[in-house]
Amino acid sequence: MSSELTQRTRKALTSALASVIAIVLALIVGGIVMRLAGNNAIDAYRALFNGAFEDKRAIGETTVYSAPLILGGLAFAIASRAGMFNIGIEGQLVMGGFASALLGAWDLGLPSALYLPLCLIAAAVAGGIWGLIPGILRAKTGAHEVISTIMLNYIAFRIITYLVQKQSSWLPVDPERQATNRIVDAAKLPRLLDGTRMHAGIIVAIAAAVILWIVLYKTTFGFRVRTVGLSQGAASYGGIKWGATIMIAMAISGALAGLAGAGEALGLNYRHTTVPPGYGYTAIAVGLVGQNNPLGVILSGFLFGILSAGAPNMQSEAGVSKEIISVLQGLIILAIAAVAVFDHLPALRRRAASAAGTKPRTDSAAA
Amino acid sequence: MPQISPATPAITSPETASRPLAVEMIDIVKRFPGVVANDGITLQVYQGEIHALLGENGAGKSTLMNILFGLHHPDEGEIRINGSPVHFAGPRAAVEAGLGMVHQHFMLIPRFTVTENVILGTEGASVMLDRDAAAKRVAEIANAYGLNVDPLARVADIPVGLQQRVEILRALYQGSRILILDEPTALLTPQEVEDLYGILQRLRDGGTTVIFITHKLREIAAISDRVTVIRRGKTIGTVNTAESTGDQLAEMMVGREVQLRVERPPAHPGETIVELQNVVVTGGHGQKTLDVASLNLRRGEILGVCGVEGNGQTELIEVLSGLRTPESGEVRVKGTNISGGDATAFREAGVSYIPEDRHNRGLVLDFPLWENVLLGNTQRGSFARNGFVRQGRIRALTRSLMARFDVRAPSDTTPARSLSGGNQQKLIIARELERDPDVLLAIQPTRGLDVGAIEFVHRQIVEARDQHKAVLVLSFDLDEVMDLSDRIAVLYQGQIVGVFDGDKVSRTELGLFMGGRSRDEQRTDTTHA
Numbered sequence: 023m024s025s026e027l028t029q030r031t032r033k034a035l036t037s038a039l040a041s042v043i044a045i046v047l048a049l050i051v052g053g054i055v056m057r058l059a060g061n062n063a064i065d066a067y068r069a070l071f072n073g074a075f076e077d078k079r080a081i082g083e084t085t086v087y088s089a090p091l092i093l094g095g096l097a098f099a100i101a102s103r104a105g106m107f108n109i110g111i112e113g114q115l116v117m118g119g120f121a122s123a124l125l126g127a128w129d130l131g132l133p134s135a136l137y138l139p140l141c142l143i144a145a146a147v148a149g150g151i152w153g154l155i156p157g158i159l160r161a162k163t164g165a166h167e168v169i170s171t172i173m174l175n176y177i178a179f180r181i182i183t184y185l186v187q188k189q190s191s192w193l194p195v196d197p198e199r200q201a202t203n204r205i206v207d208a209a210k211l212p213r214l215l216d217g218t219r220m221h222a223g224i225i226v227a228i229a230a231a232v233i234l235w236i237v238l239y240k241t242t243f244g245f246r247v248r249t250v251g252l253s254q255g256a257a258s259y260g261g262i263k264w265g266a267t268i269m270i271a272m273a274i275s276g277a278l279a280g281l282a283g284a285g286e287a288l289g290l291n292y293r294h295t296t297v298p299p300g301y302g303y304t305a306i307a308v309g310l311v312g313q314n315n316p317l318g319v320i321l322s323g324f325l326f327g328i329l330s331a332g333a334p335n336m337q338s339e340a341g342v343s344k345e346i347i348s349v350l351q352g353l354i355i356l357a358i359a360a361v362a363v364f365d366h367l368p369a370l371r372r373r374a375a376s377a378a379g380t381k382p383r384t385d386s387a388a389a
Numbered sequence: 390m391p392q393i394s395p396a397t398p399a400i401t402s403p404e405t406a407s408r409p410l411a412v413e414m415i416d417i418v419k420r421f422p423g424v425v426a427n428d429g430i431t432l433q434v435y436q437g438e439i440h441a442l443l444g445e446n447g448a449g450k451s452t453l454m455n456i457l458f459g460l461h462h463p464d465e466g467e468i469r470i471n472g473s474p475v476h477f478a479g480p481r482a483a484v485e486a487g488l489g490m491v492h493q494h495f496m497l498i499p500r501f502t503v504t505e506n507v508i509l510g511t512e513g514a515s516v517m518l519d520r521d522a523a524a525k526r527v528a529e530i531a532n533a534y535g536l537n538v539d540p541l542a543r544v545a546d547i548p549v550g551l552q553q554r555v556e557i558l559r560a561l562y563q564g565s566r567i568l569i570l571d572e573p574t575a576l577l578t579p580q581e582v583e584d585l586y587g588i589l590q591r592l593r594d595g596g597t598t599v600i601f602i603t604h605k606l607r608e609i610a611a612i613s614d615r616v617t618v619i620r621r622g623k624t625i626g627t628v629n630t631a632e633s634t635g636d637q638l639a640e641m642m643v644g645r646e647v648q649l650r651v652e653r654p655p656a657h658p659g660e661t662i663v664e665l666q667n668v669v670v671t672g673g674h675g676q677k678t679l680d681v682a683s684l685n686l687r688r689g690e691i692l693g694v695c696g697v698e699g700n701g702q703t704e705l706i707e708v709l710s711g712l713r714t715p716e717s718g719e720v721r722v723k724g725t726n727i728s729g730g731d732a733t734a735f736r737e738a739g740v741s742y743i744p745e746d747r748h749n750r751g752l753v754l755d756f757p758l759w760e761n762v763l764l765g766n767t768q769r770g771s772f773a774r775n776g777f778v779r780q781g782r783i784r785a786l787t788r789s790l791m792a793r794f795d796v797r798a799p800s801d802t803t804p805a806r807s808l809s810g811g812n813q814q815k816l817i818i819a820r821e822l823e824r825d826p827d828v829l830l831a832i833q834p835t836r837g838l839d840v841g842a843i844e845f846v847h848r849q850i851v852e853a854r855d856q857h858k859a860v861l862v863l864s865f866d867l868d869e870v871m872d873l874s875d876r877i878a879v880l881y882q883g884q885i886v887g888v889f890d891g892d893k894v895s896r897t898e899l900g901l902f903m904g905g906r907s908r909d910e911q912r913t914d915t916t917h918a
Binding site: 033240241242243245246248249252253255256258259260261262263 | 710711712731732733734736742744746749750751752753754755756760763764765767768773776777778780804
């Protein structure tokens with residue numbers, strides 16, 4: 023009865039393959055675009071690769087970009103598993119970053135072993151609340167999360183801008199810099215490698231991915247989330263409360279996004295600035311390429327991290343505008359969607375055949 | 390299902406041997422990706438006969454008829470209409486050759502009148518519609534065959550049985566001499582079915598050839614002259630209805646001997662375990678969609694619930710399974726009122742529920758079988774501990790349930806989606822009975838299953854009763870309700886309009902109550918009593 027590979031592993035491998043095919047397709051099409059623009063695609067990709075891996079510093083940069091992308095991708099993945107489309111990751115991310123930086127700049131005089139976790143918790147709570155709000159709105163009033171999360175993004179940006187601009191505020195903010203004050207050393211995420219910017223945010227990200235994987239696939243809560251996401255009818259039949267489940271899933275989603283923001287504030291900039299990081303939108307792509315599987319998200323987070331870290335080198339070394347990276351990201355998403363269609367093609371064909379069998383089109387029947 | 394006795398005297402088998410053939414389909418092959426839907430089917434239909442096409446779900450009946458009507462093109466084979474070979478490019482060509490088809494799901498525009506729907510597609514090249522002339526012509530045809538439809542009524546306002554007549558009218562209006570009906574009785578009340586039989590007989594007597602698709606044996610006995618049986622895309626044979634028995638036909642259809650009648654020894658009802666009192670559910674417009682004064686379920690007894698679809702069945706089941714809280718009234722299980730509890734509360738009170746919709750309720754199709762066994766059981770210690778799923782145990786349990794309930798699947802990690810309907814249903818039944826419930830709700834338990842699986846499901850239901858559980862069976866298949874039930878309750882417009890002894894009540898009597906026709910008589914009876 024037991025097969026060598028369980029169906030789930032097999033399915034995960036198939037979807038991984040789909041992602042790889044999509045990425046290769048996107049790189050080919052991206053290469054064609056570069057060729058048409060008169061650049062040498064091979065040189066460009068080599069420069070991109072070097073920019074991400076050629077030395078210690080480059081590898082450090084890759085992790086710096088990957089950490090928030092993995093956490094953001096996880097945020098997208100847990101929401102998606104519950105059937106929610108969270109495009110408010112950017113807003114949840116800045117709320118988390120802002121909260122952690124405020125707390126870190128306050129100088130509570132705590133040792134790092136206490137202070138840092140406290141700041142991370144603050145980020146998770148702030149981001150979590152920002153994710154919970156659209157969850158509540160959806161569960162209680164039916165307001166669609168796609169609308170409410172976009173709106174909450176703007177509200178988050180403006181609240182933070184408003185708060186940091188306030189002169190002589192009781193908050194530790196710096197209106198000149200449009201940012202919070204610099205955080206104290208005890209609140210910093212430690213740097214991992216001398217001479218690089220690699221910080222412990224990448225460890226937080228990978229640990230979060232592993233924990234989320236266990237939660238999703240080994241716990242009853244994860245079972246409830248996945249049931250709700252796949253079939254509301256089966257969920258209510260199984261006694262699973264849809265509203266409560268999506269609210270919790272959205273809170274977790276927001277908390278993960280908040281942690282991504284904390285990584286930027288506590289590990290990289292040592293303050294929260296009002297410059298939008300933009301990771302929240304790329305995170306959607308990271309989640310999709312990772313097939314909303316936490317372990318897949320680690321890989322796809324690194325992939326997008328490599329693209330971002332290598333882009334400056336591609337521009338300086340191969341003379342290809344780094345904007346092409348955005349084109350590549352877009353192409354990858356497009357290719358993922360296209361490959362998914364191929365994946366479902368046999369099922370679609372079957373459905374078409376049976377639809378033709380049982381319900382021919384009205385006009386032809388009336389003809 | 391009842392034994393099929395020779396056709397009733399009123400329907401005599403016409404002398405067919407000397408008649409010309411209306412339809413000949415010879416060695417038809419049709420392949421779809423991954424399946425051969427028709428694998429060399431031959432069908433010969435005489436002019437002016439009622440010919441039944443019998444087969445299980447997926448046997449290839451609808452495909453064959455869609456080929457005949459020009460909706461599909463055969464990969465191989467030959468079609469002749471009235472002796473001459475035809476190659477239909479599409480349905481329009483089929484209609485021109487004198488064919489008409491009534492689909493299972495009607496192709497009517499609800500906002501249009503009967504006449505407008507009938508003339509749709511044949512309104513002609515002229516810009517102006519001559520509605521009056523058209524209505525007159527429609528009325529003429531309707532009268533000729535006893536179709537009794539008001540040509541000016543809006544389709545949205547007339548019942549399903551009449552809508553079907555509009556479909557038939559349209560085919561006749563278009564000049565069809567060969568009429569194909571795809572499972573025409575699926576949505577009708579028993580009375581509407583009788584009316585349809587009458588119409589088909591009049592059509593046949595007027596020279597129209599009728600082909601109808603069915604998997605119900607009793608329909609064949611009641612109406613057809615000859616029957617062609619199809620199994621797995623192949624013709625098994627054609628027989629004269631009058632010379633065949635239900636057992637023979639069933640065996641031809643399934644490929645082995647089947648138990649058509651449910652073995653149901655006499656019931657030994659015990660104490661009442663579920664009681665509904667004054668349960669009211671209100672619909673979106675404030676009307677009462679369910680209004681049950683009193684309904685009891687007893688241990689060791691199967692209570693059947695019948696009624697025409699849309700008469701409160703959904704609401705009744707949702708109330709009984711905890712999916713819906715009634716506006717008022719009590720649902721007592723073992724003496725405790727748990728109305729207002731959710732599905733978990735009802736499960737914990739001992740109510741198991743085989744839902745009507747396997748795909749959207751009973752299963753998560755993308756989950757492996759073992760996770761589907763976990764559905765509804767997450768609260769139980771043997772399934773989860775400290776919030777962690779006990780995967781090893783559940784998988785072992787799943788494998789043993791698969792063996793016990795004959796769920797055929799490669800492994801316990803196979804996604805539920807890839808199982809056949811029968812195996813999916815067996816998995817649900819296995820999961821629901823594993824809990825050893827006191828009450829089993831079986832809602833349309835055999836919908837879409839083939840005869841072999843139906844036999845298995847029915848046996849499980851009777852076994853559950855014999856294990857002293859209270860069983861409720863709700864089905865739109867009146868034969869199923871009558872075969873299984875010790876008592877039968879009829880739902881009409883949300884009310885229980887009658888409860889009968891399952892072994893004494895007649896089909897006709899139930900049919901009358903289902904149509905609401907004797908509700909008033911019943912009221913007067915009770916006031917006099």
